[in-house]
């Protein structure tokens with residue numbers, strides 16, 4: 001039988017996990033849970049499954065520490081992946097094909113089945129080396145991150161079950177880096193999904209008149225675009241990072257009078273709406289943005305209305321911006337930097353995650369959470385066609401987690417200096 005620590009068996013376990021169809025909106029969660037539990041058994045980890053929502057299992061694993069009084073470490077990953085257009089891929093998205101460069105192609109290879117398996121492989125290596133944790137290490141494999149995490153991490157982070165784990169620090173997903181420096185995230189932007197609606201006078205398609213619905217909507221779209229450009233300019237000029245500006249992108253447009261052959265071409269419709277994905281940095285002023293929406297993007301003077309499909313607060317449950325400290329008040333940050341360095345890796349400056357991850361639910365509880373996916377020299381292909389991860393980079397990431405878990409699980413200093421400052 002093959003050595004379970006050989007590179008080829010490590011890579012083939014990753015391929016098996018990638019081949020499980022956990023594609024939204026119909027993920028085969030039980031198949032994924034069975035696979036994770038089989039890994040837990042082979043590693044002699046404690047395991048148990050919770051269903052905060054029926055049919056959506058969350059698998060929790062435990063590597064008990066020698067001092068159960070010390071707060072624990074939580075390594076979180078989501079098991080679901082986003083859909084794909086398989087004809088636009090060069091290799092089947094659930095095939096986990098490895099090409100001649102060693103690139104493993106699959107949906108989830110970057111987001112984030114890699115990380116879930118890397119945690120497990122790091123533990124496999126640590127166990128083989130005889131390492132014993134002082135703090136307990138938990139691994140949560142959660143459902144539904146890609147559709148908002150409401151049936152997974154959100155309920156988990158608010159549960160009594162979770163409080164009993166006495167977690168000190170959470171690690172969750174980050175983003176790949178095209179350079180040799182890994183990226184790490186200490187906060188994220190909050191999603192506001194906005195729909196603005198216009199009404200107006202209907203009329204003949206040949207007539208020029210004021211106050212048509214689409215004219216009213218386009219005035220708003222122009223205003224949104226001016227704001228978008230001002231934010232994008234800050235980014236392009238290098239004055240701000242991606243996570244530090246407000247992004248707003250139009251994601252839907254709805255208008256027109258349907259006919260059997262398409263749309264009626266000579267009728268100006270009386271209603272029109274546009275949808276926007278807006279993201280607010282944790283340092284933004286939510287009230288001023290909301291004022292801008294009401295006064296400039298959807299003004300009553302043009303009879304416009306707006307609605308939020310999603311509107312998340314930038315604040316945690318204590319009313320503070322949900323940011324993880326990256327100064328001396330948070331020992332886990334320095335430990336992470338040091339552990340990555342010890343594994344011959346480099347960490348770039350900490351960033352704000354541009355989109356949303358489950359880490360926000362832990363930060364909302366006041367816990368430190370760091371977004372980190374050890375993929376350097378890798379183009380970011382999350383949610384894109386031909387998502388891949390190079391196998392050498394994957395194996396390197398396992399060594400990085402080995403170093404991090406070793407450092408975190410051995411740390412016996414104070415968990416948080418905040419209260420003493």
Ligand SMILES: CSCC[C@H](NC=O)C(=O)O
Nearest residue numbers: 146147148191355356357
């Ligand atoms: C608001 S829940 C959506 C979460 C999703 N996460 C990853 O892409 C995102 O759009 O950021």
Ligand SMILES: [Zn+2]
Nearest residue numbers: 111112145173
């Ligand atoms: Zn993800």
Ligand SMILES: [Zn+2]
Nearest residue numbers: 082111146382
């Ligand atoms: Zn994703």
